[in-house]
Amino acid sequence: MYLILKGSVVNLIGICLISAIVAQPIVRVESIERGSTSWGTGTCVASTNESLIITAWHVIRDGHEFKVNGKPAKLIKADKTWDLAALIIDERMPTFNIGNHRPKIGETLMVCGYGSGDYRESKGQITQYVSPNSVQPADIIECTAKARNGDSGGPIFDTHGILVAVLFGTDQVGAHGSCCIQVRKFIESLTIDVRLKQQALIIPYVFYDKTKIRSRNNGRRRCSKYVTRTAFNFEVVQ
Numbered sequence: 001m002y003l004i005l006k007g008s009v010v011n012l013i014g015i016c017l018i019s020a021i022v023a024q025p026i027v028r029v030e031s032i033e034r035g036s037t038s039w040g041t042g043t044c045v046a047s048t049n050e051s052l053i054i055t056a057w058h059v060i061r062d063g064h065e066f067k068v069n070g071k072p073a074k075l076i077k078a079d080k081t082w083d084l085a086a087l088i089i090d091e092r093m094p095t096f097n098i099g100n101h102r103p104k105i106g107e108t109l110m111v112c113g114y115g116s117g118d119y120r121e122s123k124g125q126i127t128q129y130v131s132p133n134s135v136q137p138a139d140i141i142e143c144t145a146k147a148r149n150g151d152s153g154g155p156i157f158d159t160h161g162i163l164v165a166v167l168f169g170t171d172q173v174g175a176h177g178s179c180c181i182q183v184r185k186f187i188e189s190l191t192i193d194v195r196l197k198q199q200a201l202i203i204p205y206v207f208y209d210k211t212k213i214r215s216r217n218n219g220r221r222r223c224s225k226y227v228t229r230t231a232f233n234f235e236v237v238q
Contacts, residue, residue: 025094028114029055029087029153030070031063041113041154042068043163044093046200048193051095053087054183055153056168060085077190081132082139082178083168084186085153096155097202098187099164099180102129102139108159109143111167111175113151122146124174139179141165147175 025044030037040059046052053068057078060066066073068089078085103109103126111122124145129138141156147170156165156177165177187200 025096026112026114026119026155027053027068027093028070028117029053029059029073030067031060032065032067033062034064038063039114039116039150040152041150041167042087043153043155043166044095045098045163045187046196047093047095048195048199049090049092050193050196051089051091051093052187052190052192052196052200053089054166054187055085055087056166057083057085058168059153060087076192077186079186081136082182082186084166084178084183086186086190086192088192095199096157096161096163098183098200099158099162100184102179102181103141103158103164105129109141109145109164110157111143111145111147111151111154111177112157113147113154113167115148115150117150120148120151122175127174129179137181139182141177141179142174143177144174146170151175 027042027044029040029042038059040055042053042055044051045054053073057080060075060078066075066087068087071089071091073087073089076086076088105126105128107126108123109126113120122145124143126141126143128142130140130142131138132140147167152168154167155163156167158164164180166183167175167177169176184201187197190197
């Protein structure tokens with residue numbers, strides 16, 4: 001069985017993605033510095049006339065000019081604590097949805113990135129959650145998937161093709177990424193076109209069994225087994 005996600009094909013039986021198609025919303029990020037260039041990976045999470053790209057802060061930290069797939073990009077905001085950065089590119093792109101809850105320890109995830117130029121996917125299992133410091137929540141995912149230099153900022157997907165973390169580091173044990181909970185908070189803090197923010201925060205195919213959904217816009221109620229809702233337009237009512 002396959003699920004079409006805005007130009008991408010996800011195999012719902014396993015986590016094997018069709019790379020040539022899925023890689024479209026996964027981009028290569030270039031940060032031009034004084035006398036050098038840093039390379040990373042990013043993910044398009046929303047697109048209207050412009051596209052919102054999420055990557056890692058340390059990829060763009062020392063840059064003064066940025067490119068996405070070789071095209072000029074504008075840095076909107078960065079978060080050092082959770083190693084996140086947001087870029088805008090003047091181009092429409094396919095997108096991936098961001099998860100709205102933590103995956104469980106033991107779940108299979110997949111790390112994607114371009115490394116030194118070659119796109120690669122690596123599977124692994126979640127081993128634990130840790131905190132970046134003593135005052136922050138434990139919202140860093142650690143998993144056994146492998147990552148390379150140049151993969152930083154790339155997406156970490158669950159078995160349904162939902163972005164559950166943004167990669168920022170790796171060690172001999174596996175990969176580390178900021179959980180989707182922090183990615184959502186970061187996007188909520190952005191000052192951008194509300195259409196981009198709203199699209200990025202779409203809650204993907206949440207399962208509600210006999211749950212009523214009421215639209216804040218028109219007050220209508222309806223019941224649905226599978227509901228796609230945005231954080232702005234709907235609320236769950238008992």
